[in-house]
Amino acid sequence: MRDAVTLLWGALLVRQVLGEYGMAHFSNKGKSKGKDYCIFFNPQWAGLPQDLHKASRLQIHDLTTSVLCSPSEVPEEGFTNRIPMVLRGNCTFYEKVRLAQINGAKGLLIVSKDRLTPPAGNQTEYEEIDIPVALLSYTDMLDISKTFGKGGVVAMYAPHEPVLDYNMVIIFLMAVGTVAIGGYWAGSRDIKKRYMKHKRDDSAEKQDEETVDVTPIMICVFVVMCCSMLVLLYFFYDRLVYMIIGIFCLAASIGLYSCLCPFVRRIPFGECRIPENNLPYCHKRPQIRMLMLSVFCTAVSLTWGVFRNEDQWAWVLQDTLGIAFCLYMLKTIRLPTFKACTLLLVVLFVYDIFFVFITPLLTSDGGSIMVEVAAGPSDSSTQEKLPMVLKVPRLNSSPLALCDRPFSLLGFGDILVPGLLVAYCHRFDIVMHSSRIYFVACTIAYGIGLLITFVALALMQMGQPALLYLVPCTLLTSLALALWRKELRMFWTGSGFLKDEPQPPVIAPVSCTQTPEQSTEKPVANPESQGAEASNQSEDPPPLEEGDMPKDEAGQSE
Incomplete structure (x- = not known):
């Protein structure tokens, strides 16, 4: 059992290292005001700065009609000092990012219609690539195209997350x-x-x-x-x-x-x-x-x-x-x-x-x-x-x-x-x-x-x-x-609470000859039922069952 738990913790920690959340800040040229979008990146490809002001603002190259899985999909001018934005496709992340890096790209945004999973690779591939690669949701890509068109710039960064939120x-x-x-x-x-x-x-x-x-x-x-x-x-x-x-x-x-x-x-x-x-x-x-x-x-x-x-x-x-x-x-x-x-x-x-x-x-x-x-x-x-x-x-x-x-x-x-x-x-x-x-x-x-x-x-x-x-x-x-x-x-x-407590006083039967002023009980219509009720009161209280909370002497709640 201990080995299984250890393996589980290891697997969870590996998953945590492979993927981190970050932000892609999109804006128009010459304008500082923009909008942030969630991205999911793997720091083993390349890390991202924690501060937006330290991140490079680069021209986005909208290539969402392509999956960038073959050299034929690379434009003639390449991606010099730009960040291409492509669809996920069926090829590996390494094939995409390698084509982008060879053709001058400074980063890669991969649009995914599925859940955002960390773009993984092996250790050799990590050492070969030195540009950041991140996944962006398809819904955010549509909003980016509508808001900024094809002339926007992007800066990718990963701000520090607080340990605990307020x-x-x-x-x-x-x-x-x-x-x-x-x-x-x-x-x-x-x-x-x-x-x-x-x-x-x-x-x-x-x-x-x-x-x-x-x-x-x-x-x-x-x-x-x-x-x-x-x-x-x-x-x-x-x-x-x-x-x-x-x-x-x-x-x-x-x-x-x-x-x-x-x-x-x-x-x-x-x-x-x-x-x-x-x-x-x-x-x-x-x-x-x-x-x-x-x-x-x-x-x-x-x-x-x-x-x-x-x-x-x-x-x-x-x-x-x-x-x-x-x-x-x-x-x-x-x-x-x-x-x-x-x-x-x-x-x-x-x-x-x-x-x-x-x-x-x-x-x-x-x-x-x-x-x-x-x-x-x-x-x-x-x-x-x-x-x-x-x-x-x-x-x-x-x-x-x-x-x-x-x-x-x-x-x-x-x-x-x-x-x-x-x-x-x-x-x-x-x-x-x-x-x-x-x-x-x-x-x-x-x-x-x-x-x-x-x-x-x-x-x-x-x-x-x-x-x-x-x-x-x-x-x-x-x-x-x-x-x-x-x-x-x-x-x-939850029982036995009255073991050392005094028993409640027994109420004596009320005589039929008592006047209302002498009696402390309410008169009843049938004397026989009255006598039966009084005899029941004189009996010892039944023992408590497990889980019963007994009454105190006065029978009143606190």
Whole structure:
């Protein structure tokens, strides 16, 4: 296994060295103002300066009607002190660049309709060639011809890319904030629901969604479904991506409704209900304000669905809907024990590593299935991206902003999976009256794990499986804290919290001869049912099952 990982790292590093992104700055003669276009070059042919002012401005020779694979395609005057721009064709990069260099060219731009791959060669060919060669997309070539015609000049350069972009700060704050708020909300709501379980009214608490307790079988089924869907997306991306977009729109609108619902309920108007009807959703006669909230959330989700490819502002809607979706999932899904938390996080830890680091050894092109699916295959005919990520545009000036990588991404799974553990820690804190020490420690551990992920990203300059760093940080921190506080057994099983607590007082049966002033209980119509109810109250409470969070003496939530 270690040898396989070593070979994989070596292969990835070689791929990184072979190709680098740069810029081709086009302008008209005598004018300093121009436009940058993304290029992909191999520094082993010839390097490029990092500063535009140090790059030579040379006349472009538009030869896009040719592939420059034979001497007959070279014009009679040659390419003296010019940079020819040719189509890719079927011959090797070496044959093209050799013809260009022999005929006086100072560089070579190769227009490609396919994905930009590094123009490779062998060591002997690298030593023979001393002019830069770079690939340019066909779409950019059409824009260049339209904007500058055939009389433009070009300067090729490769500006230094910053190690980390400022947008990482925004992603960090969004991720840690979502985990902290979601874990706090989920824990508080779950405990409050347990304490108020005996009430039978039409309050807002009763109208909230039910939580789903995750079992080991559900975890196994979930992981199998994740693996299957990831593989299916890798092979049938163009057919399934629209299904994922539709599911996201539906789930995000429900999540946004769930997050805004507590605030809308505080609005002092719109409490009246709609008239009786037989419509699918409205037959329960929802309040006017809740119906308007449903319409608003649906409209926001549909707006993103229609304008999802507007890179300048659609990412704001996607991140808003994504955060709402994560909060909704953290509030709805409940891990009942630390044992279940450990199982889920460890299994997904292995899943993340396998699909990022091991699958390149199994695919024909040596690509990672996880990275290909998350970023969207470069050869996809739809050019759609999966929406299950937080995305923030790059804020630093970088070639990546022009090279189809203008965003930094963080998957929802890197928020939800550790967030479920944070929610469990908060529930445990409330029951044990531990001043939320588990919740705060696990949240801080999540933030530290995310920082380590960013550092690894900067050092390795490649996509990282965030769970590789987040799972050990959160799990080990929670485990160490439970050991230090000598609460590991209770923390592991989620039960046994009332072992040393006094039992609640037994309510004595109410006599039928008592007057209303003497009785502390409400009178009932049937004395026999009253006596039966009182006898049930005098019985010992049933033992707690694994994963149950018990009530305290007063039976009230914090």
